[in-house]
Amino acid sequence: MKRVLHITSPTDAALARVTTARLAAAHGVPALERTRLATELSAQLRECLTKGGSWRLILETDGTEERALHAVVVPSDPERSAVRASWRTTVTSTEAAVAADGADGPTGLAEALLGADEDTALVLEKLRQQEELTEFHREELHQTNQGVLALHAELDAAGRAQREAFAAERHAREEAESARRRLRFLADASAVLTSSLNLDAIVRRLPGLLVPEYARTVDVWLSDGEDRRPSEAPTPAAAIAARTGRPQYSGATPGGLPGVVDQPPSGSGHGRPLLCIPLPTPRAPLGVLTLTPPGDRWDPDDAVMLIELARRASTAIDHARRYEVNRDIAETLQRALMTDLPTTPGLRIAARYLPATHGLNVGGDWYDAFRQPDGSLIAVIGDVTGHGLRAAVMMGQLRTALRAYAVDGGSPGQLLTRLHTFLHHLQPDLYATAVIARFRPGDPELTWAAAGHPPPVLRTPDGRVHTLAAKPGAMLGIPLKQDIGDHTVRMPPGSTLALYTDGLVERRAQGIDPGIARLGDVLGGLDADRLATDLDGCAEGLLHPLLSDSERDDDVCLLLCHIAADGD
Structure with a gap:
């Protein structure tokens, strides 16, 4: 279908516009597209009227299905078409066709105007919906932007908080390391300062x-x-x-x-x-x-x-x-108690005392030798538990008590028994060990007794060594009633008896038995003539091989008793 409309005046232009709108509606063109087509056509016709002359509007549908509407505005004079510009547009129908009302005149124009208003209202409604949608999206975008800004602010705050936390943690770690270093220094310095009593x-x-x-x-x-x-x-x-x-x-x-x-x-x-x-x-x-x-x-x-x-x-x-x-x-007290040894025809005595090199250097080791009223000579060596002033004082009390008990006579076992009772009642929490040997002039038999003390070691004139290992009594002062027995051993002229404390023979890593064996070996290796002439030198010679280490945890006490041989 093809229609041609001639346009020379505004009335013709209005009729052309109305006719185009009706035809577009008849061919099912949507209202929005109809409005756009009418608007563009009105603008084009207004331009044509401004230019003047006669124009033609050609409306044509293509094909048998008539789904596309072509609108063309060209000059009426073919010779001027090359000079004047033409206008062309095409719209496609997507709705069902509507029967076109062909009425002309004022009534048709009015109906066309109302129809155009309806299209305009529809367009405005579409525009309003688009504006509402745009506003909705604008608000949504605004909210999103606000959320993004808030998120950025939170991220910045979290970043600052994290940096501050890292800085605080680093500072705390440095402070803790400094405190640990100072505490370690204090501990090490305290150990250095307290390791010596000098x-x-x-x-x-x-x-x-x-x-x-x-x-x-x-x-x-x-x-x-x-x-x-x-x-x-x-x-x-x-x-x-x-x-x-x-x-x-x-x-x-x-x-x-x-x-x-x-x-x-x-x-x-x-x-x-x-x-x-x-x-x-x-x-x-x-x-x-x-x-x-x-x-x-x-x-x-x-x-x-x-x-x-x-x-x-x-x-x-x-x-x-x-x-x-x-x-x-303590040293003054102890050395005051170490009196000179007595001299007895046919019997020579030598003693040595060495304090410990650790601790207070003064302990309870002691020795003594004195005569009884019957002419016998008592030789004693003992050890009070512990170190320091208290042990030295207790040692002096035991020494004095022994001398007092010996005035009344009594065998070595009886004297030790009385010392045991004395110590238990005087100092219940203090203990001691001791060994007593009694020599009688002209009597080859030695009487001895021990209370928890290392056994005496006897060297006979032939150089053989015997450990007097008869069963001793228990330690002095323990909460136990005991009667300490006596033991006798033949001690011919030329014999040497060694009394000692455990500091001479006991070592923590080895015990006491190997030390007693070493003492016997050294005593047996001494020269017989030197024992008869230089007993003090022999006592000194005994200490050196047995105390090769310079550090001692305990006192050392040694008492050598030598029976002169015939002719000495």
């Missing part, structure tokens, strides 16, 4: 512990006047620390150290920063530890650690002083 050694070790990590120089001043460094008077800050018992700092600027009092720069006495830490005790400071910083100043935590180290050093120094006092008293 006061000079403890003071000498302090600079080695602190220089150069925690101090550039270290001076130790002790308040008893024993300055353990080159002679120099204490600084004013050190004197204040010793008097008040509080750490003092003196420098060009305040130190700001916890627990430390800041003094003016003049308090240093040297023009350089000083940290003066008293060596505290419950009574009064022992002295002052004076330090100069390893750099410009001390770290506050290091200062706290140095104050704690000074406290531990003070404890070690105080223990060393007490040890020296107790050692001097």
Whole structure:
């Protein structure tokens, strides 16, 4: 189908527009496309009227199905078509066709106008829906943007929090490592300071512990006047620390150290920063530890650690002083009790005593030799458990008690039994071991008794050695009633009897039996003539091979008794 409309006036243009709209509706063109077609055609016709002349609108459908509508505006004069531009458009129908109302005139125009308004209303409704959809999507996009912004803010906050947490964790780890290092240093320093009871050694070790990590120089001043460094008077800050018992700092600027009092720069006495830490005790400071910083100043935590180290050093120094006092008293007491040995025709006695090299150096080992009223000679050697002043005092009491009991006579076993009762009632928590040998002038028989003590060792004139291993009594002082028996052994002239304490023969890694065997070997290897002429030298010669190690945990006591041979 093809229709041609001539357009020369606005009325013709309006009729053309109405006819195109009706034809588009008749061919099932959607309202939106009809409106777009009418709008474009109106604009084109308005332009044609502006240009003037006569124009033709050609409306044509293609094919038999009439699904496409072609609209073409061309000039009416064919000769001018090459000069004037033409307009062409095509719309496709997608709806069912509607019967076209062919009425013309005012009624047709009115109906066409109403139909155009309906199309316009439909277009406006579509536009409104699109605007609502656009607004919805705009709001949704806005909400999304707000969520994205909030998420970015949360991510930034989380990132900052994570960075702060990492920084705090790193700082905490560094602080923990520093604290661990200081604690480890305190533990190691305490072990070094308490490993010795020698006061000079403890003071000498302090600079080695602190220089150069925690101090550039270290001076130790002790308040008893024993300055353990080159002679120099204490600084004013050190004197204040010793008097008040509080750490003092003196420098060009305040130190700001916890627990430390800041003094003016003049308090240093040297023009350089000083940290003066008293060596505290419950009574009064022992002295002052004076330090100069390893750099410009001390770290506050290091200062706290140095104050704690000074406290531990003070404890070690105080223990060393007490040890020296107790050692001097105990050694004086013990050596006062080691009286001269008696001389008896036909019997020679030699003794040796060596204190332990560890601990207080004074124990309960003791020996004695004295005559009884009947002319017999008693030789005794014993060992009180423990070390120190208490053991030395108990040893002296046992020695005095034995001499008192021996005045009334009695055999070695009876004397040990009385000592056992005495010790049990005097010191129930203290024990002792002892062996007593009795020599009678002109009698070749030796009477002896032992209470928990290593057995005597006898060397006969032929050089053979015998361990007197008869069953001994139990230790003295244990909560047990006992009667210690006597034993006898023939001791011909030229024989030597060795009484000793366990410090001579006992070693922790080997026990006591191998040590007794070594003692027998050394005693048997001594020269008989030397035993008769130089018993003291023989006693000394016995100690060296048996005490090859210089470190001893126990005292050593040795008593050699030699019966002179005929003609000696």
